[in-house]
Each structure stands twice: as structure tokens, then as C-alpha cells.
Amino acid sequence: MAQVYDVIVLGVGGMGSATCHHLARRGAKVLGLEQFALNHDRGSSHGESRMIRQAYFEHPDYVPLLLRAYELWSELEQTLGQTLFYRTGVMISGGPNGEAFAGAKLAASLHHLPLEELTAESAAARWPSFRFPSDHSVAFEPAAGLLLVEKCVQSHIELARRFGAEVRANENVCGWSSNGQTVAVKTQSGEFQARSLVVTAGAWASRCISDLGVPLSVLRKVVAWFPIRTGEYRIEQKIPAYFFDLPHGRFYGFPSLDGKTIKIAEHSGGQPIDDPTVVDRSLLPVELQRLQATLADHMPGIDPSPERHSTCLYTMSPDSHFIVDLHPQWKNVAIACGFSGHGFKFVPVIGEVLADLALNGRTEHSTQFLGLSRFQ
Ligand SMILES: Cc1cc2nc3c(=O)[nH]c(=O)nc-3n(C[C@H](O)[C@H](O)[C@H](O)COP(=O)(O)OP(=O)(O)OC[C@H]3O[C@@H](n4cnc5c(N)ncnc54)[C@H](O)[C@@H]3O)c2cc1C
Structure with missing residues (x-):
């Protein structure tokens, strides 16, 4: 039976x-x-890393779930005796009234989460290898970081x-x-x-x-790793994960884990696909150009020729x-x-x-x- x-x-x-x-x-x-x-x-x-933060600009109702997730990630690390979560902090750079910066502030104040507010100037002084638009505000969440996916x-x-x-x-x-x-x-x-x-x-x-x-749609996304030419982009140099909320798109990435390359990706956009099993795994010229432009504007010490890339899928609810x-x-x-x-x-x-x-x-x-x- x-x-x-x-x-x-x-x-x-x-x-x-x-x-x-x-x-x-x-x-x-x-x-x-x-x-x-x-x-x-x-x-x-897949793809090495995932951002984790609690001052959740997407909606403050997620925060109680995140508080429990933090406990469970710690428990898992202790059980296995392994590091899964690097508490590097996360910086969010955006317009002071934009969804990302203002939303992070709102979630932090509603749930009493530590969140530092910096001007573009003070953020540039703290992380000199990054460039921040002069009209941006920067939120730094020290308890945030990255997970080894x-x-x-x-x-x-x-x-x-x-x-x-x-x-x-x-x-x-x-x-x-x-x-x-x-x-x-x-x-x-x-x-x-x-x-x-x-x-x-x-x-x-x-x-x-x-x-x-339920009308779910699937988006093809690409992440890429670019070599470090000069500057401080490595995890040992206490560089946080980063998120830029820009007028033309949202870009994010992580400090270098291998000491040689830094990961960057675009959170906005993405190519809708019909069949998740059949996916173009190449880095399209338009995708590469958008990542290169963001690096040139905000991380000038990074070489614009990617060393590798990976494709991944977002499953979007309405x-x-x-x-x-x-x-x-x-x-x-x-x-x-x-x-x-x-x-x-x-x-x-x-x-x-x-x-x-x-x-x-x-x-x-x-x-x-x-x-x-x-x-x-
Ligand atoms: C590029 C990228 C960056 C991201 N960055 C972040 C981030 O920084 N922070 C964050 O919190 N989240 C991030 N996410 C989102 C996060 O990774 C996803 O929300 C999460 O991984 C989804 O997990 P899942 O279990 O739903 O999907 P999956 O991990 O894909 O698991 C679904 C599984 O079901 C299997 N399956 C499907 N159909 C069948 C079947 N018929 N029979 C048997 N098996 C089946 C699939 O093969 C697959 O293994 C990112 C996602 C991507 C793509």
C-alpha cells in the first residue's frame, strides 16, 4: 500500500x-x-546573496514577520554553527519623500527600529567609494544585511x-x-x-x-558581478549592502564577498516571460548598459566589464x-x-x-x- x-x-x-x-x-x-x-x-x-532588513518600506505590516524571521535565522545559524547572515547594515539612498526612504523611516518609527538618517554629504563622507545624488537622503539600518541564499x-x-x-x-x-x-x-x-x-x-x-x-506574472531578472578597480567595496571594509531609489529605476547590491567583484542588479523593470522553464540566460545589452550607467554614477571604482552574471525569476502578485x-x-x-x-x-x-x-x-x-x- x-x-x-x-x-x-x-x-x-x-x-x-x-x-x-x-x-x-x-x-x-x-x-x-x-x-x-x-x-x-x-x-x-540562487545567486549568492539576498538583502535582509526590517525597516520595511514595502509595508510596515511585514515588520512583525521580519522580527520573527530574524529570530529564526539566528536559531538556524546556532544550530548549524555556520554564518548565513552577514550583518553588514543596509543603506537606502532616495528622495526624502520617495517610497524607499520615507517608507523605511515610517516602518522604523512605527516599530521602534534603529535607523540612522544621513544627508548625501554625510553618507559620501562615511562611504567615500559611493556617490549619492545631492537631493537624496540616506537611511542606514545597522541591523540589516545579507543572507547567503x-x-x-x-x-x-x-x-x-x-x-x-x-x-x-x-x-x-x-x-x-x-x-x-x-x-x-x-x-x-x-x-x-x-x-x-x-x-x-x-x-x-x-x-x-x-x-x-490568481494573476501571477513572472519576470526575468539579471544580476551581475563587476571587478573592483579601486576603492572600498569589500565586506571586510565594513561596506553595507546598498539600494539606490533613482528616478529611472531601483538598483541594489552587496559588498564584495570574494574580495574581487561586487554584485549589482536592478530591482525595477524585468522582462515578462510565459514559461519559467524556458528562460534566456544571457545578459542583454540594455540590461548591461543600465547596470554600467548606475556603476558609473554611483560606484566609480568599479570596472564596467562584468565578470559573470546570473538570471533569476520574480513571481509578481497583482x-x-x-x-x-x-x-x-x-x-x-x-x-x-x-x-x-x-x-x-x-x-x-x-x-x-x-x-x-x-x-x-x-x-x-x-x-x-x-x-x-x-x-x-
Ligand atoms: C534576482 C533576485 C534577487 C532577489 N533579491 C532579494 C533580496 O535581496 N531580498 C529578498 O528578501 N528577496 C529577494 N528576492 C526574492 C526571493 O529570492 C524570492 O521571493 C524567493 O526566493 C522565492 O522563493 P520560492 O520558494 O517562492 O521560489 P523558489 O525558490 O524558486 O522555489 C520554488 C521551487 O518549486 C519548484 N517547483 C515548481 N513547480 C514544481 C513542480 N510542478 N514539481 C516540483 N517542483 C516544482 C521549483 O523548481 C523551485 O525549486 C530576489 C529574487 C531574485 C530573482
């Missing part, structure tokens, strides 16, 4: 790996199914397995059904049964929850806020998708929320603002 699991997790990337961990450590019998190799580079959770996914999978989760690579889920009590999940190699299902399918989510008609909820028809199916290019920092707390939803049908975390009902 086929094995019956407590929970099947469909998609073991960022969110799925944390969900497997949180379920397994509560003693649930878990099966994680991943269509590609584990920790692959075809979805949204692949190591985070790997750690969650490793701990999930330590607690007994079964995590299978190269298992493409081609369909699922629920009768409210159990779910049946079909892959190319067979059928699995469980009491509950968690769908964490990233850019492929709309195929897995097509019955809900309002750029996450979707984390139970399926409206099947209460034994939980869904987390539409992370809209800012979800990674939340990975462990989303894992905790999804474990709550899958095992108890409810969570104590404040996730109502991320519910599906807002699209009705």
Missing part, C-alpha cells in the same frame, strides 16, 4: 525547504518534491532531513487533487498521498493553483505583496507564492506559518494582509 504522509510540500526552493524543516521538526511525516536538482539555479533562490536553502534541507523529512529531487509534480481530508499528488514517477499539501512552487505556482485564477493562505475550497491545502522579488528574507517565518496552516489549519502570525480574499 502507498505510504501516507502528513504533509507533501510541492516545490523545495526557498519557501519549500523551510516548510519541510518546520514541519519535520514538529514531528510531521513530510515529503518534499522538487522538479529539478536540489538548490538549482533555475528558480528564484544557497547556504540557507541547503541548511533548511539538511535540517529537515535530520528530523526525518524525505526530500526528493527530480520529481516533477504534474497534478494534485484533494477531497478535503487527504490529497493525492501525481509525479512522473508515481502518486503520493498525504493529509495536507503545501504549494511552494515559486515561478511555476500559477500552474499548480490554476483553479484559483499588488506586489505575498500570497500566503489556505486554498479557499480545500482547507488541507496551503499556498505561498507571489513573493514579488522580496520574499527571501522571510523564508524561515513563512516556513513556520505554512507548517501552522498545514498542521493546524491556522496560524498565530499576522498574515491576514497576505490572504487570497484581497483579489476577490
